[in-house]
Every structure is written in structure tokens, then in C-alpha cells.
Amino acid sequence: MGAPGVTARAVLLAVAAVTCVGVAPPATATGGEDAINGTFTATSNGEWAQMNDRFQSEATVRSTWTVVSTCVTPFACAGTVTSSLGWTEDIYRQNQTWYVKHYIPDWIPCPDGTRAPGLQIFRFYPSNDDGMQEQKSDTLIGEDETTGVSGACGRNKSLVLNLPFKLVKNA
DSSP states (O other): OOSTTOOHHHHHHHHHHHHTSSSOOOOOOOHHHHOOOEEEEEEEOGGGOEETTEEOOOOOEEEEEEEEEEEEETTEEEEEEEETTSOEEEEEEETTEEEEEEEEEEEEEOTTSOEEEEEEEEEEEEOOTTSOOOSSOSEEEEEEEEEEOTTGGGOSSOOEEEEEEEEEEOO
């Protein structure tokens, strides 16, 4: 479930408008060279998880993502991600960073037996083996961050869970 009323096309147009401030590059389709498309293994590494900036071991989550995206400029791309975990969300790219936002209705258990929602945001960018960014890579790295609603479970402070994230293109 994406943000209400926001489509991949709307995000793409908004991102394109922001990147066109100043001298705009020619409007050419660059979907093949800048977009990411295909089937990927997505891994959120629970071994290095942090809850509110404190290390806390969590389960490592692996899933398969099918990504379809196109780009209107090298810096403005959008599309969809379908996860083997049963959800489909919008994906977009600003500069060299890709974003996927996923709403989780029953993310955190509360002491009274209820559950509170969270917003999961994946941020990732191309990387090669030595950690340097490069334009085209079959491995993308970043973070998986889920933030709870302030006031949920009777807590004034939002819970924030951060995990290292890796996306690797399947052969």
C-alpha cells in the first residue's frame, strides 16, 4: 500500500519537476541504463539491527522483489516493487538513492495486547565490492528503517528500527 492518492507517475513527475530547476537536461527516456528492473533478493540484516539507536538482535528477513522501473532523467525514476512477502509498493529514485515506502498496520505489539502501525522505508543505492558507489551495479546497499507512531502503546517516543539492507539482482 503506497501513500494515499500518490501514484508512481505522480511521484515521477514531482521528482522530475524538482530536478529540472536551473538548466534542465534534455528530456530523454533513459529507462534502460538508469532504471533497475528484474528479480532481486532483498535482505534486511537483523544481526546488526538497532532499536532507537541501541543494538538489538532481530530476525534477518529475506524476500524476493520483482522491480519494474523507468527513468525520465538519470536522476528521476519511478516504478513498482512486488515482494514475495505479499505486498506491492511504489519505488522511486532521487539522485542516486532509491526509496520504497511500505505501511505495516500491525507492526509493533503493545503490552495491552493491541498492535501499533509502522512505516517501513527502504533506502538503497548502487555499490560495488569496495563500497564505492557506481552508476550500474547488480548489488545495492542501504537501510531498512521502520518508524512507529508517537504515542502508540502508551509511549511518547516513537520506536525506530534500523537494519542494514542489501538488494542483489538474481541471475
